[in-house]
Amino acid sequence: xxxxxxxxxxxxxxxxxxxxxxxxxxxxxxxxxxxxxxxxxxxxxxxxxxxxxxxxxxxxxxxxxxxxxxxxxxxxxxxxxxxxxxxxxxxxxxxxxxxxxxxxxxxxxxxxxxxxxxxxxxxxxxxxxxxxxxxxxxxxxxxxxxxxxxxxxxxxxxxxxxxxxxxxxxxxxxxxxxxxxxxxxxxxxxxxxxxxxxxxxxxxxxxxxxxxxxxxxxxxxxxxxxxxxxxxxxxxxxxxxxxxxxxxxxxxxxxxxxxxxxxxxxxxxxxxxxxxxxxxxxxxxxxxxxxxxxxxxxxxxxxxxxxxxxxxxxxxxxxxxxxx
Amino acid sequence: xxxxxxxxxxxxxxxxxxxxxxxxxxxxxxxxxxxxxxxxxxxxxxxxxxxxxxxxxxxxxxxxxxxxxxxxxxxxxxxxxxxxxxxxxxxxxxxxxxxxxxxxxxxxxxxxxxxxxxxxxxxxxxxxxxxxxxxxxxxxxxxxxxxxxxxxxxxxxxxxxxxxxxxxxxxxxxxxxxxxxxxxxxxxxxxxxxxxxxxxxxxxxxxxxxxxxxxxxxxxxxxxxxxxxxxxxxxxxxxxxxxxxxxxxxxxxxxxxxxxxxxxxxxxxxxxxxxxxxxxxxxxxxxxxxxxxxxxx
Numbered sequence: 064x065x066x067x068x069x070x071x072x073x074x075x076x077x078x079x080x081x082x083x084x085x086x087x088x089x090x091x092x093x094x095x096x097x098x099x100x101x102x103x104x105x106x107x108x109x110x111x112x113x114x115x116x117x118x119x120x121x122x123x124x125x126x127x128x129x130x131x132x133x134x135x136x137x138x139x140x141x142x143x144x145x146x147x148x149x150x151x152x153x154x155x156x157x158x159x160x161x162x163x164x165x166x167x168x169x170x171x172x173x174x175x176x177x178x179x180x181x182x183x184x185x186x187x188x189x190x191x192x193x194x195x196x197x198x199x200x201x202x203x204x205x206x207x208x209x210x211x212x213x214x215x216x217x218x219x220x221x222x223x224x225x226x227x228x229x230x231x232x233x234x235x236x237x238x239x240x241x242x243x244x245x246x247x248x249x250x251x252x253x254x255x256x257x258x259x260x261x262x263x264x265x266x267x268x269x270x271x272x273x274x275x276x277x278x279x280x281x282x283x284x285x286x287x288x289x290x291x292x293x294x295x296x297x298x299x300x301x302x303x304x305x306x307x308x309x310x311x312x313x314x315x316x317x318x319x320x321x322x323x324x325x326x327x328x329x330x331x332x333x334x335x336x337x338x339x340x341x342x343x344x345x346x347x348x349x350x351x352x353x354x355x356x357x358x359x360x361x362x363x364x365x366x367x368x369x370x371x372x373x374x375x376x377x378x379x380x381x382x383x384x385x386x387x
Numbered sequence: 388x389x390x391x392x393x394x395x396x397x398x399x400x401x402x403x404x405x406x407x408x409x410x411x412x413x414x415x416x417x418x419x420x421x422x423x424x425x426x427x428x429x430x431x432x433x434x435x436x437x438x439x440x441x442x443x444x445x446x447x448x449x450x451x452x453x454x455x456x457x458x459x460x461x462x463x464x465x466x467x468x469x470x471x472x473x474x475x476x477x478x479x480x481x482x483x484x485x486x487x488x489x490x491x492x493x494x495x496x497x498x499x500x501x502x503x504x505x506x507x508x509x510x511x512x513x514x515x516x517x518x519x520x521x522x523x524x525x526x527x528x529x530x531x532x533x534x535x536x537x538x539x540x541x542x543x544x545x546x547x548x549x550x551x552x553x554x555x556x557x558x559x560x561x562x563x564x565x566x567x568x569x570x571x572x573x574x575x576x577x578x579x580x581x582x583x584x585x586x587x588x589x590x591x592x593x594x595x596x597x598x599x600x601x602x603x604x605x606x607x608x609x610x611x612x613x614x615x616x617x618x619x620x621x622x623x624x625x626x627x628x629x630x631x632x633x634x635x636x637x638x639x640x641x642x643x644x645x646x647x648x649x650x651x652x653x654x655x656x657x658x659x660x661x662x663x664x665x666x667x668x669x670x671x672x673x674x675x676x677x678x679x680x681x682x683x684x
Contacts, residue, residue, distance in 0.1 A: 083545065103545060104545065106541070108572065109568075109571070109572065111568035111569075111571070111572065113530075113534065113564065113565040113568055114534040114537070114565055114568035114569045114572055115534075116534070117531055117533075117534025117535045117537070117538060117565065117569070118534050118535070118537050118538035118541065118569075118572075119538060120534075120535050120538060121534070121535035121536060121537060121538020121539040121540075121541070121542065122538040122539070122541060122542040122545075123538075124523075124524075124535070124538075124539065125469075125538070125539045125542035125543065125546070126469070126542060126546060127542045127545060127546070129538075144528065145531065145534070145565070148525070148528050148531055149531055149534070149535055152515075152516060152525055153516045153524070153525060154516070
């Protein structure tokens with residue numbers, strides 16, 4: 064994902080002289096081509112994230128389109144107040160790109176895990192949060208973010224994630240993309256965990272359950288039209304994210320669901336509503352040594368665990384499957 | 388007041404012309420009179436609105452007057468002109484002083500000041516974004532002004548707009564780590580048109596700023612960080628104007644001005660009394676303060 068970002072950044076900056084890249088002293092060699100092409104529009108801000116976000120805001124308020132890039136945990140939570148005051152309060156069009164989100168840097172230890180950032184940034188008025196599902200979506204997200212008149216947070220994995228889309232999908236901030244069609248279960252995946260969601264869907268297929276996978280790349284604003292549609296069509300809707308179950312995509316949709324119930328549009332008085340389940344990281348720190356796959360397994364973010372759980376949910380809550 | 392319309396060309400960048408024009412229009416005696424008006428208004432605003440931070444506001448009046456009447460290249464008729472000098476009040480708790488300066492300088496009607504801190508007014512105790520013309524940054528939380536100011540400075544260089552950026556901070560504000568992140572960064576990029584002014588009144592909210600943290604020696608700290616440092620009497624208009632105007636100073640470094648000030652300056656019974664960080668004056672105190680400042684009622 065980070066290579067796609069660096070490449071797309073280089074392409075876009077060629078036609079947009081307002082773009083400037085701020086790096087928090089990471090990306091050794093990653094931006095060589097960008098730096099060669101635009102030496103005056105690259106700024107290594109050092110290991111000083113609060114200052115970096117403040118500077119980006121000053122640039123945005125003066126007519127530039129700054130893109131801030133550093134390790135996700137430090138691009139977000141470390142400088143949360145700068146994002147809140149300097150960026151969001153001023154509606155400054157700053158693009159914050161965090162690399163190594165979720166458990167991408169599992170082996171670097173707990174300080175580098177980033178599992179609360181969506182929850183915290185989501186509460187900031189005017190913030191847009193995009194978690195691309197594959198390198199193609201990374202490029203599309205950056206293109207869309209540059210056109211967006213306001214703060215955008217783009218949450219990346221690391222490197223080596225596979226391209227999921229076979230062709231360029233239509234990409235609009237706030238509109239989910241169906242990656243795999245299905246009929247009974249809808250898996251809403253946000254961010255670089257998308258391949259796991261697809262694997263889980265394949266596993267369910269083998270067990271006779273038809274599962275749709277949607278890359279729900281935008282956590283804020285929520286694609287409410289899509290949610291309204293899927294909750295009346297599917298038996299089970301589940302969110303999958305490399306983020307805490309508190310306040311991430313799952314949390315957002317849980318809040319949305321409660322509002323629907325209160326309005327009487329579904330649930331108690333309304334139409335049929337799908338059963339909802341959230342896959343994410345539990346509310347504790349991960350203390351062990353281990354790589355991303357190991358850490359994902361610890362939190363149950365594997366195709367095997369997800370498909371097993373969904374199968375159980377279907378068995379419990381569907382008359383049809385009860386008979387199987 | 389400046390009435391000429393700015394043009395983005397060499398004429399605008401002829402600082403000497405503008406400076407001469409500034410000097411002609413604003414004699415020192417006139418500016419001194421303005422500082423008395425501002426101080427009187429601040430005491431009145433604090434009394435009427437029951438707001439704290441009066442001592443902090445009075446502390447920086449002379450700095451604001453020097454900047455807005457004799458230093459900054461600004462035009463109240465074109466408050467968003469892209470080549471204007473930027474002034475950021477990073478110590479947002481002293482915003483009543485900035486509101487008064489902007490109003491008296493012609494950015495918005497003076498009568499607006501009477502709505503300070505009233506429900507529904509645009510003038511909150513600490514400013515929100517674009518609440519009045521001429522306000523560059525919403526502040527209040529400390530340690531934000533300098534990083535944002537550096538960003539504005541860098542943008543000016545990238546966009547070939549030759550403006551200067553002035554950031555006014557408090558000494559207590561120097562407790563914030565983000566100030567020192569920024570202090571490390573600016574000299575590395577030789578931002579010689581960037582100016583930090585520290586309103587060094589030796590007090591912060593609940594104690595002496597040199598007892599709470601080891602702030603002193605403040606000039607030496609900024610020097611050691613790579614800034615071109617000037618220590619001045621922050622109530623000496625002439626000296627302030629001279630130092631603030633010699634930016635860039637030829638050193639190739641950003642400029643830090645340590646302005647030694649007195650908290651509560653201008654009202655004898657408020658001077659250097661930190662109770663006025665929180666208190667607002669009674670009707671009787673308002674009357675006394677106004678008399679001291681040369682106003683009869």
